[in-house]
Amino acid sequence: MSPTVDHYRIVPELTVPDYASDTLKGIVSATRKAIQANVDNLGAGTPARAPKFVKLLRDNKLIDDKNQSIATTNHNETVSALRDIEASMDANDEGVDSSTYGTYSVAGDTYDDIERAVNQLQGTINDAMKAPGPSVDPTGKQYWPESVEGPLRTACATAAATVEQRMRDAATDIQRHADHINNSAPDNPISSGYGGTTAPLTTPWSGHSYVPPADASTIDKIKGFAANELGVTEIGTNHVNRPYNIDDAWCASFATWVWKQSGIDVDWSNKNYVPSVWSDAAGKGLADSDMSSARPGDMVVFGGQHHIGVVVARNGNTITTIEGNSGDAVRQHTYNLASGNFTGVIHPPAKTPANV
Structure with a gap:
């Protein structure tokens, strides 16, 4: 995330061990950036403008249409796709007008739900570090096999999808609030408007x-x-x-x-x-x-x-x-x-x- 971008609220860091693959590290990093961009759009009162990270993962064939992880076969292409996705997340976040943060009163409740989704994802990663822990190749190098990283990629997609759904709910709530202001606030019947x-x-x-x-x-x-x-x-x-x-x-x-x-x-x-x-x-x-x-x-x-x-x-x-x-x-x-x-x-x- 660009250090020059002000944020509505800071999304908790997501950490993975050094022995995780570059692909998983990239997906975790991109997931957090996408969620941060969602949070900033929420704080600006524009949740509908938030990035659709899950769609980007599908478009780059990193998850399937059910948000399930797809085993990566071409490392270079995957890393390149993740860099493009992260760049897109950064660009989206930098485009948020931070001067409007906090304009919507229910943003805090939505953020609490998002923070829970992030903490749950970190908990899933931590659990994988404990059991079964890393495997070791013949050279003594630690790594996570696909049987571990595949579900973790899916967990990232699930967390991102949860946040995106919460943003859609927030967008609906904001529109309903605006409709209430625009449609239920009465005009003054003394005027000629109602005759x-x-x-x-x-x-x-x-x-x-x-x-x-x-x-x-x-x-x-x-x-x-x-x-x-x-x-x-x-x-x-x-x-x-x-x-x-x-x-x-x-x-x-x-x-x-x-x-x-x-x-x-x-x-x-x-x-x-x-x-x-x-x-x-x-x-x-x-x-x-x-x-x-x-x-x-x-x-x-x-x-x-x-x-x-x-x-x-x-x-x-x-x-x-x-x-x-x-x-x-x-x-x-x-x-x-x-x-x-x-x-x-x-x-x-x-x-x-x-x-x-």
Whole structure:
């Protein structure tokens, strides 16, 4: 590894005895360089750019398509291929922008998994040094026979493949995190983006809990729980001192909380993420893209699935909604169904037991 390259975190060294073959030494060295390059890309928040070391080993016929070691027959060609691979690892690592290290919050957890894979590989090498240990040729020179080095080459490929899979997982997690930021953070419905008007926040939240009357219907409960939250405002960024606080974009958390308080506890895959709620609702037969069917008690999903609220009234061709995280508060809005920007509505289930 070039000493001029800064690293996100240093991958533990991998050591083999002097009597190991040049091929095994080269594969172990290249394995560590590949893992270090993966770690640096992880720290820069770009795991998808990490090198695909296992593919390079396959392309150079050092392992097969099942990551099993292939006995080397041409020493010079193998050594040359390993030098090319190591050069590729160095070039990849030097191309990482170290100024961006640490930009992704879960990188540390992923690194811990990678470090375990490296330590396990070193443990496998150490075990081979103990038993059966080296063989000795007629001249007294120690060496590892193919019966030992073959499995060790496979162990290197397995460790590299484990790291590459963990990097793919990290790339997926980063994309999911980005999608959550981009897709669930609501726009402000006061703007013309959704085609609605808003009632001003004239008074702060009352601070009182809502207790529905004994004879209240489910729809009345939805309207009551939602209206009781009017005036709740953020303290800081995306934080509200209410049960639906998630310290993140909270419009979906608010809407699903209102339903749950009213006796509708749908098993959403992610109750805090608008696209997940809409997708799950579609799968359960609750989603309806025909806005003419909107009625009190429904959830309303806005265009682009960026925002969600609760319908509390229907008057002709207009609906009134109460929405969390609207202008950093719980606010009431009115929309014309013909001119509003909507994805659709989610109707409460016909039957509303504790779990639907």
